[in-house]
Amino acid sequence: MGVISDGNSYGVPDDLLYSFPVVIKNKTWKFVEGLPINDFSREKMDLTAKELTEEKETAFEFLSSA
Structure with a gap:
């Protein structure tokens, strides 16, 4: 689910709208922690974070020049 990246354990910089594994319970979501990330996935995640930044x-x- 696309959520603000603040406080994630996946090494994604804060303040990005990024897709993370989450669970939702009682209308509240939280990051799924501790999933293994291989080198290929890490490379793609880092590239995505760079592009989003x-x-x-x-x-x-x-917006500041408008």
């Missing part, structure tokens, strides 16, 4: 920065630059 760049997109966020571009959007903020656009």
Whole structure:
């Protein structure tokens, strides 16, 4: 589920809307902790986080110049 990345245990920088494994109970969600991540997955996750960070920065630059 796409959620704000603050407080995750997957090494994704804070303040990104990122897709994480979560569980939902009583209308509250929480990260699924402790899933193993192999090297291939880590590389793809890091690349995705980098792209999202760049997109966020571009959007903020656009908004600040408008």
